Amino acid sequence: MRLFVAITVGDEVRAAVTLARRAIERQLSGMGGQPPRLVWVTPSALHVTLRFLGEQPDERVPAIVETVQEPFPLAPFQVAWLGLGAFPSPRRPRAIWVGVRQGAAELGLLEAEVTRRLGTLLPGERPEDAAPFHPHLTIARVKTEAPGVNWPGVLDAAAIGEVRSHVDHVGLLRSHGLPGGVGYEEIARGRLEG
Numbered sequence: 001m002r003l004f005v006a007i008t009v010g011d012e013v014r015a016a017v018t019l020a021r022r023a024i025e026r027q028l029s030g031m032g033g034q035p036p037r038l039v040w041v042t043p044s045a046l047h048v049t050l051r052f053l054g055e056q057p058d059e060r061v062p063a064i065v066e067t068v069q070e071p072f073p074l075a076p077f078q079v080a081w082l083g084l085g086a087f088p089s090p091r092r093p094r095a096i097w098v099g100v101r102q103g104a105a106e107l108g109l110l111e112a113e114v115t116r117r118l119g120t121l122l123p124g125e126r127p128e129d130a131a132p133f134h135p136h137l138t139i140a141r142v143k144t145e146a147p148g149v150n151w152p153g154v155l156d157a158a159a160i161g162e163v164r165s166h167v168d169h170v171g172l173l174r175s176h177g178l179p180g181g182v183g184y185e186e187i188a189r190g191r192l193e194g
Contacts, residue, residue, distance in 0.1 A: 002175045003056050003187075005068060005114050006047040007107075009137060009165045013081055014043040016163045017098065017139050020084060023158035024096075024140075028149070036146040038096075041139050045184055048137055050111045050170060051118060060121065065188040067117045068172040074110060074194040076168035079103030081137060084155040093151055097136040098160055106167070107135040110192075114170065168192050 021040055028035040056064065080102035086093030100107065111133040172188035 037144040071193040
């Protein structure tokens with residue numbers, strides 16, 4: 001089973017991302033020539049990955065579920081999302097994301113707690129060796145380049161104004177292939193009760 005731990009973002013963020021997508025697509029289609037090919041995250045699947053667990057054997061899943069369902073010692077909090085950015089750079093993007101204006105510290109604490117809890121369950125995992133966490137909301141992947149795209153200008157013109165998410169739980173999600181993409185199913189939930 002392919003698993004990851006994440007938070008979802010809510011309807012206000014989904015609506016803002018949909019508007020940003022339309023703005024980006026309008027700009028790219030108005031350029032002339034062959035536009036770059038983008039693969040968009042469907043609004044219902046938008047999430048922030050706290051910990052990717054990868055393929056896990058069925059016999060390990062109950063322990064992972066139990067670990068995630070245990071209440072988290074953090075209070076619910078707000079995340080303010082703002083703007084658009086890109087990895088590895090705004091000039092040559094491979095992924096387009098929405099940035100975190102407020103709530104990054106709380107997301108970092110939540111990610112650290114998830115990493116700590118799951119580090120003991122996963123063979124070969126060492127929480128102290130985990131990659132640094134940079135909270136962001138991936139909204140699209142750039143699959144093909146197109147010469148002459150002014151990506152910084154495109155992203156600035158489509159930038160998302162501040163929208164908020166309320167975070168009161170984390171979810172253990174299972175990813176599975178669907179026609180036309182990947183789908184996610186929440187199989188466990190852990191409440192924030194700090």
